[in-house]
Amino acid sequence: MAEADRAGTREETMAGNPAAIVFDVNETLSDMSPLADRFADVGAPPLLAKVWFASLLRDGFALAAAGDKQAFAYIGAEALRGLLPAKELNRDAEESVQHIMTALSGLKLHPDVPGGVRALKNAGYRLATLTNGSTGTAEKLFTDGGIRDQFDLLLSVEDAPAWKPAPASYHYASGVLGVPAGQLLLVAVHPWDIHGAARAGLHTAWLNRTGAQYPAYFSKPDYTLATLDELPGALAADC
Structure with missing residues (x-):
């Protein structure tokens, strides 16, 4: 399965690694199959x-x-x-x-999440969420999964002007983090979220755990990963 491919079509590039990594929560980090x-x-x-x-x-x-x-x-x-x-x-x-x-x-975390999150934190990245769900749900998910201390901020569209994929939601995260959109990387399993973030100026990493085909009508992700623990190596290779 794929493999942390770097897309070469984005006009805007990060100056080095992202200043912060923002995660979707529902299905991206949480296993909703139960x-x-x-x-x-x-x-x-x-x-x-x-x-x-x-x-x-x-x-x-x-x-x-x-x-x-x-x-x-x-x-x-x-x-x-x-x-x-x-x-x-x-x-x-x-x-x-x-x-x-x-x-x-x-709900519980996907098996690849704890190791991937810790590896990213150990590599020096600021980590935050941006979920269409509640902050409280993310808080419990991460606390139960033993990774709450790895996140600097838990952000939800509850406090943003609109749900993702509206541009205002991603700009809200950029403002709270104090990081320009072009220096943020969004990680999500949903192509619609990847597209919305890309349109808002963020860089993107698509988690494709199922080997699905990415929809051609959405903006192509900067990274495509089979599991979250592939992301630290993909970012390191891009330095």
Whole structure:
């Protein structure tokens, strides 16, 4: 699988290594696959978990495009109320919603994350998050995973003008960190996040754990990685 390839198409280049690395959280660092079990618990098809998450993101993006914003958990719960097949559930609909939503606070890190994060911190990088989810969820995820002390800041669009991939979200992170956008590197598993960051002037690293094809209609990432622990070597090679 691929291999930390450096894209040669970006006009703007970092002067050396990035001043800070910003991470997406949901799916990029957290393993959301156990959510399928929560859907099965309440009698819903496990595959509905992916439909739900895609619907949640779609509606968050739509609100951002319209100049509005709602909390990740609020949209998630409302999306569940519309998606869960009420006649198939084995418990009350609202109880089913809460059973699924509470799973977000109990997710674990992907296996490659702790080592990759520590290696980047040991290499001297400032590390931060920029999530469409809540800071509290990231706080618990990292504390439970033993890497909370590796992050300088946990940032969320809760405090930004808009959700990612709106440019204002990435500019918010740039401002809080006190680092120009062109000196930031965003790490994400979602091509839409990579595209949004690139359009906002950031450099990007795409985590492609599944060997998927990157969509040609999005800005190409600067780095493509199979696992997070490949990133320190890729950055070192670019010095």
